[in-house]
Amino acid sequence: MRFTLWTVIIPIILLLVSVVVVKWINYVDVESYYKDKRIILTGASEGIGKDLAIRLSQLGARLVIAARTESKLKDTQKLCQKYSQDVFVVRADVGKEEDNKLLVSEAVKHLGGIDILILNAAYSPPPTMFTDYEDPGETFLGVYKVNVLQGVYLTKFSLDHLRESHGTILAVSSMSGWLGLPMFASYTASKHALHGYFGSLNMEFQLRQENISVVIMPLPFVYTNRAVENMKVKSKLMFEPGITSEDCVERMIRTLPLKRLYCYITWDAYFIGHLYSLCPYWFDYSATYFMQMFSDAIK
Ligand SMILES: NC(=O)c1ccc[n+]([C@@H]2O[C@H](COP(=O)([O-])OP(=O)(O)OC[C@H]3O[C@@H](n4cnc5c(N)ncnc54)[C@H](OP(=O)(O)O)[C@@H]3O)[C@@H](O)[C@H]2O)c1
Numbered sequence: 005m006r007f008t009l010w011t012v013i014i015p016i017i018l019l020l021v022s023v024v025v026v027k028w029i030n031y032v033d034v035e036s037y038y039k040d041k042r043i044i045l046t047g048a049s050e051g052i053g054k055d056l057a058i059r060l061s062q063l064g065a066r067l068v069i070a071a072r073t074e075s076k077l078k079d080t081q082k083l084c085q086k087y088s089q090d091v092f093v094v095r096a097d098v099g100k101e102e103d104n105k106l107l108v109s110e111a112v113k114h115l116g117g118i119d120i121l122i123l124n125a126a127y128s129p130p131p132t133m134f135t136d137y138e139d140p141g142e143t144f145l146g147v148y149k150v151n152v153l154q155g156v157y158l159t160k161f162s163l164d165h166l167r168e169s170h171g172t173i174l175a176v177s178s179m180s181g182w183l184g185l186p187m188f189a190s191y192t193a194s195k196h197a198l199h200g201y202f203g204s205l206n207m208e209f210q211l212r213q214e215n216i217s218v219v220i221m222p223l224p225f226v227y228t229n230r231a232v233e234n235m236k237v238k239s240k241l242m243f244e245p246g247i248t249s250e251d252c253v254e255r256m257i258r259t260l261p262l263k264r265l266y267c268y269i270t271w272d273a274y275f276i277g278h279l280y281s282l283c284p285y286w287f288d289y290s291a292t293y294f295m296q297m298f299s300d301a302i303k
Contacts, residue, residue: 047125049076051228099149151194
């Protein structure tokens with residue numbers, strides 16, 4: 005084949021056209037999408053959940069926000085009420101079945117139904133090697149209850165309302181839902197479980213033609229207080245390993261309406277999700293190396 009200028013220009017044009025087409029296909033008018041949407045959001049007392057609550061109320065959504073610390077939830081509520089009065093607080097421990105039942109009934113009482121269920125609350129114990137736990141089983145169960153059973157119970161109690169609204173369940177996950185992460189075994193296992201559970205549930209909804217969408221969103225590293233503390237990220241890096249919570253929320257809000265089973269908000273999350281199964285040894289090696297570099301907790 006003869007090399008001409010066109011052999012360079014044509015692929016560039018094709019690439020640009022495909023970028024425009026992809027942007028166009030994925031464009032969502034978030035203002036009209038979220039306006040008056042009735043949303044349950046767990047884990048809204050701090051971190052990503054708090055920023056998500058504020059942004060959703062800016063967009064005109066009607067919210068019931070939940071967590072265990074009522075005072076912090078009320079702070080979130082105050083910030084949201086600058087934009088919308090329809091923000092209600094429910095103190096709930098999402099690891100407990102009865103609290104999840106109460107959360108759904110309060111949401112229905114205040115909002116009259118549920119359009120979106122956002123399972124954002126999560127518990128990640130401080131980084132610890134398996135061999136340093138006195139009772140790793142108890143820790144695992146504690147994490148599992150919050151990170152996984154939350155979704156099981158809230159889905160069960162909201163099912164009729166989600167059916168009625170053709171609603172969406174958003175399971176907030178992590179890249180550690182794909183790979184192993186040393187010193188975070190329980191958290192990692194719980195996010196793997198979330199993928200398995202909601203992936204299966206999605207198929208069941210399709211088999212029964214339920215018209216309920218399931219979205220699993222494996223987030224990259226986000227600079228929330230707890231995550232920074234847990235990862236002990238130092239300024240040893242030549243690159244930014246994560247994104248800010250505000251940036252994360254903006255991306256979540258734009259990708260959720262696409263209702264893909266797996267919604268990735270960054271390219272690294274996308275590639276890790278897809279490449280892990282091809283070369284798990286390489287990823288495991290990299291994760292171990294990463295932890296050695298950035299964690300003070302490894303002895
Ligand atoms: N930050 C990251 O780098 C990152 C990366 C990937 C995925 N994620 C995921 O993103 C979500 C939010 O993370 P984040 O960093 O914002 O977490 P965070 O700052 O630790 O906040 C966690 C939230 O969950 C609530 N929560 C914890 N246990 C609870 C329980 N038993 N019942 C009710 N609420 C409970 C907390 O409130 P109370 O303590 O008041 O109950 C808090 O509002 C999580 O699902 C996490 O797995 C985060």
